[in-house]
Amino acid sequence: MKINKIAFAVLTALVAARATHAADDNSPTANTPAAASPAASASNASTLGTVTVTAQHTVQDVQDVPITVQAFTGTTLQQLNITSFDDLIKYLPNVTFAANGPGQGNIYMRGLSTGFLGNQSSATIAPFPNVAVYLDDQSMQFPARNLDIYMVDMDRVEVLEGPQGTLFGGGAEAGAVRYITNQPNLNRVSGSAEASTGVTAGGGPNNSANAVLNLPIIPGTFAVRGVIYNDHQGGYIDNVPSTFTRQPTDGGGAMAPYVAAGGTSVANNYSVAQSNWNPVDTQGARLSGLWKINDDWDFLIAESYQNMDANGQSSTYPIGADGQTLGTHQITAFVPAWNNDHFTNTAWTLNGQIGDLSLVYAGGYTNRRISEQQDYTNYARSAGGMYYQCTGTPAGISSAGKPTCYSPAGYWNDHVSSSHQSHELRLSTPEDDRLRFIGGLYYEDFNIDDHMAFDYLTIPSCTPGNLAVALTGGAPCVANAQASPGVNMPAGTAFGENAQRGYKQEAAFGSMSYDILPDVLTATVGTRYYHYSEWQTGTEFYTTSAQVNVPNGTYVGDDTAMDYHKTYHGFKSRANLLWHITPDMMVYYTFSQGFRPGGFNRTSSGVAKLDGEPQYQKPISYAPDTLTNNELGFKGTFLDDRVLFNASLYDMRWDNVQMQFFNPLVLGNTTFAVNGPNYKVQGLELQWQARITDGLSVIGAGSLNHAKQTNSPCLINNIPGSAGYNSCIVETGAIGDVTSFANPFGNVGSTPAFSPRSQYNLRLRYDWTFGANYKAFWQVGANRTGSMYNQPATYPSGAGVTDITTVELRYLQASYTTVDASIGVARDNWDVSLYGTNLNNSHASVFTSSAEFIESQVPIRPRVLGVKVGYKF
Template sequence: MKINPITCAVLAALAVTRMSYADDVTPPAPATQPAAASQPATNKPADASNASTLGTVTVTAQHTAEDMQDVPITLQAFTGNTLQQLNIVSFNDLIKYLPNVTFAANGPGQGNIYMRGLSTGFLGNQSSASIAPFPNVAVYLDDQSMQFPARNLDVYMVDMERVEVLEGPQGTLFGGGAEAGAVRYITNKPNLTRLSGNVEASVGVTDGGSPNNSANATLNLPIIPGTLAVRGVIYSEHQGGYIDNVAGTFTRQPTDGGGAMAPYVAAGTAAGTNNYSVAKSDWNPVDYQGARISALWKINDNWNFLIAESYQNLDADGQSSTYPVSPDGQPMGVNQITSFVPGWNDDHYSNTAWTLNGQIGDLSLVYTGGYTNRHISEQQDYTNYSRSAGGMYYQCTGTKAGLSSAGKPVCYSPVGYWNDHVASTHQSHELRLSTPEDDRFRVIGGLYYEDFNINDHMDFNYKTIPSCTTQNLANALAGGNPCVADAESSPGVVMPDNTAFGEVEQRGYKQEAAFGSMSYDIIPDVLTATAGTRYYHYSEWQTGTEFYTTAAQVNVPNGTYVGNDTVMNYHQTYHGFKSRANLLWHITPDAMVYYTFSQGFRPGGFNRTTSGVAKLDGEAQYQKPISYAPDTLTNNELGFKTTFLDDRLLFNGSLYDMRWNNVQMQFFNPLVLGNTTFAVNGPNYKVDGLELQFQARITDGLSVIGAGSLNHAKQTNSPCLVDNIPGSANYNACIVETGTIGALASFANPYGNVGSVPAFSPRSQFNLRVRYDWNFGPGFKAFWQVGANRTGSMYNQPATYPSGAGVTDITTVELRYLQAAYTTYDASIGISKDNWDVSLYGTNLSNSHASVFTSSAQFIESEVPIRPRVLGLKVGFKF
């Protein structure tokens, strides 16, 4: 559904109040105190007594409600007011204000979040649901885990109470996946006593692209005042496209496939093609549509029950990437691509969540659970794979380079693509008990259960040799050009004609955990010690088939099953403890220092195949492993949190030393290590860093807010790929060469060298913003704000991967590119009176086209650019 811009302009709503990292808010009730929890946090404007102070933000980062300034970890929190004021609705908007956080963004709802430079690169989206390791940054919607391999859910941020970003290992309270940190989206809850609501809408223009519009509405309705209330929100946003799929051609070259294309070019059969049927301007629009409804029932003064239902559609057309150079080698313009097939990413989810909050004597009890159902359908161009030996294998016949050596040299269409269908379910249950928060000795403990299931059907559709229909087979057997029977994923399950390779598989895990944490005030209100641990037990599995096309399917009837598949039936379990401890010292009521020790981990996984690779004179030297183990992170952190000048100045900082061990890495080197990606446990990394945050209330109306980080991350050991095949010549020795006698080639250690820098690890990041509010005339309020964000340069892959600079003959998805540093600027200005407000805003005002993800994932250099400059008008009404 597209929203008419006139309709959008008539709708309304940006509540324009003063801005700060720490907006004045009424602290939300602790999750462990149900009676108070029926009154959720509400943003409130400063009154005369505190107009010049920063106020507080209450968070639940430790499963208890406390001032952000009392939490002994590096933490950033954005209230609902701040999110609105900064025009933040997606993670791409939020990351501008998160130093020490990077995002391998491959489009809406696609990509990985990294914190403090803890990354080993990102390979793109194809097969990610099957092969990508689980992420090391957890994503939560309230208490429900939303993380996903390479596809963390892109929650649309409307009617949010706040967003919390927790840096460093959170494994004790949030479990596997929160190894490097966690992002927590916390929604507004129903208010039992107040009828309220708002509507807001916006229209905008994108530089060089199509218009944008959005609208949302929220209603809070007490059904039985003080006892039962419901809250609903509905939203729709259309982001106009700005990437042009320009008309172009693909022409086979003699150098394709490492020179294997020469016989076909000489024979005059090198088929080419154009994309005229799909070329169009602004071909990457994005639409968000969704709704959320929740109900809160106050059973009595000690018990309440909350249930919420969320639904979201994310429809992204085209591709989010651009090509610096076209498939035929011509330089491309800004925000241009030449793609030969329609592209899309449709991502839909529903989530049901519930929370029972009660009191048993002095103990507070919380039971929370949730169930998420998610469906993804994505298709992307893969035509450039045709330039590789693997691609032309499925498109040419007549020489040894093709699938069949029979007949004269013939090549068919080079157009290829991949199509992925993913369905997943995620169920979780958590029970927590805690003692009173004002006791000198406090305990919180709980049990956790999680069941995560992913079903993936991935087709690589680049086989263009004709299939063996009755007529084609008869012609082939009579001496004509060969045909190739359709692939089958299992007996009787026939794939489409052009499907050459893929998987139909299921993966997931069940997790049971128990956790506990104890705090003791050694000196009340001054010195507190906390220690906690988590026991976890994972049962992990992967089943299904990886199917492929071989010479056994040449000149046999369609429907002939030749057994060309790998059956996966993998299972493993692992368990252990992850702990944390901290010491917190309030030197004064406004100055706190802390030391925190914390551990984190992320689950292991499986590889699709276990074939022998790295051949030396025809003999394999390495057997790809069936599985890889969890990796682990240990963090030691010193920090301080302070306020000065009667709560007009805030200054926080942290120093940390992190050791990331047994790190999961993925390899894809078709010429040496086989034509499928596999993962292994590899090197260790050490990360030392500094992060600072400050806020200042210069005058009653003027605020300055900023944050920055410096990171030094490096590899600390250099394991090698060891010959693990008994009886081979170099068994138990490092693999140093591959190939055949007379054509041996050195084999570079894929794990990298000591001192090398990990991927997505910029040395520095910082942001700064300034806001001024003032009153004028009879009841009018006004504001302006400006902001800047700076992200340092970083690489998309570890140092061991080959450089992509100047490479035109791409044979791997793992080329290493330097993503240049960039700066963006945003600004807005607005007025309000009574219940109405209106504002003008601009994002990326300098119109930077920097790449946030450069890769060779589609066998061509591609860049995902920042959205160009957007200018917009937002109008709102609230009651």
């Protein structure tokens, strides 16, 4: 798609439309369900104004919604230069983001997390997220890869905290993020164009452009709206030249004989080393059409397209591949790396009236394709890496010659495609009735197809020539792995899966509100019945000793078939009581429940061996976990709508929590998930705004969060007939080498992952006018995020560890503060501004891990300075 040519065509249409159409109808966007009032977005407003949302599937002032909601209008998003979730999260206390790069992260709310493992095999093994992501009414959730929607031409973004299981279902256990796009205006020709350019400290240049055009084709009856965008973010991470030299300590000391015999090779990354090797390009477009059928009915359809290309890796290494100390934004990677993430989405909405009843039917279909490759060379230092790269008795593949280790360079490659279809039908009674109902039916079909390969097998493949040498006593070879009979994997593929997973969901929900005292006291109750049919099929393939010295294409049963199915159903409910103390102040109590779907493990095998006998059979499946929230809140405006103050206190109980384990030395060489402990989360969240003068505003928010584990289950011996059956596993080890086994579920009082104790942000904005119709502004803001861990307290500490044998080391991610600012001027249809993000050039990691068998850190973007020019009519 030649998006630059399309952008030029749209810009041309903007100018033509401006020249040939009169835009004298200033009515708001037709049928837009929620938007900022003019007072909320005008730069010279003397009050805070009103922001309306649809968090409860009905149009409400955000100050009347009895849950914690953070809403950002399209105007606010523009003013804050927000285009991605990385930009937005700075203004979201109580929300954290484990980001492994663009489109590769998990969103967490109120500390409800059990850690993040990175992205290799995530489409197959990662649990479904507990925070839902919506584009309008279409769910965009994905295991460990929340879709990063580019925010341009947005009506607003709503962030709903706490379980939303009644209205939004299983993906919204901890909350939901809703991206609401602008709809076509039936009566007004309008449009805008914006371009920016900037520099990144120590990195490459940035630039972006977008254009919007709204055209009433049949004024008052049919209109279309189009938006197109192109964004380039320069890289700032340097892949520095390095070698990889095997050490005697590799593999727990098993590498020593190879080094002594001179049977190791040294690799280098000179062919891929480069500066600023992590640029990101995002291109997209959206076209929507609105048809007003008559006074009671209208139909909206929208088509969205987005393609994101991220080159290189978004992580840095404090210590390089050969033990060298690296700089702040440096890495030593040995293979080409990329992440391409493409999605299309078609969505449609029918709104209408049947007598006094309002009907909404919303449907959507999303297709997403991902192609990613990342370096995995550091796996060569583990015992597993030796098994796939070395021949000779210590590694398990005997050889007549001297012990030999081949190239350590390796990578993983993942190709994912998914489809997500949903249909929802809602009926509601008039919003001004004293007794009000809303109810609906929901259907969802979610499918994922994952082709994952770990390519670090460097022992020569059994080509005819290599096999002939091996069979005459020469160097051994290893036949290519097979995913199933007849599906031969490429040479170098040691392990992986061709897996399909997904679910179908049917649900029915209903909610009833009654004004006990009109305009003063309102009670609401609601519930949702859900039924999930979940499945996982395919094959996990791997290389075994049976593939040594046999022809490529020989099937030796080196895979495990998956054919797993499970159904479950239940109810999740909510209730709240809302009391308007005055028209401008209210208190509320809300009880709400949420859940997230369960899932499957790839294989079931006996692990945790004691004297050679397994004590634990890994389960095929794990169940949903659940969340119960009790929340007390206050929302109020004061001094004639010049001051706003909101506060919420909550107590949340997270039960039967899904946890993942990867401990090759004890629990097997593949990740698996189980249901584990319970957590209690208690906290306080505040939001405040004030219009100090007609031009000066202050806005802020903060949270204090205390999360801890409340029980201490253990891993129970579940193999009948074994010693210690049905009791806690406390010892593991080989005969004569028994060691104690630490409970992987941890102790009461342990702190969960990605749960900082405090977060807060504060910003000031001043608007004024001067000269002949010039408008100017300046704004400055700061964000503070407290320290947090990347994994639960049960996982081993990564501090000072250099011999890494697991992807689950626990690291402390330090607290950090960032400062942003901008200044600008506008006249008539034009505006220009200068902006800066992370002006203090803070360096911090948003995701520290051992996912690539080396300590890696995903840093926040360094200082960016830029200029932005816009035109609108």
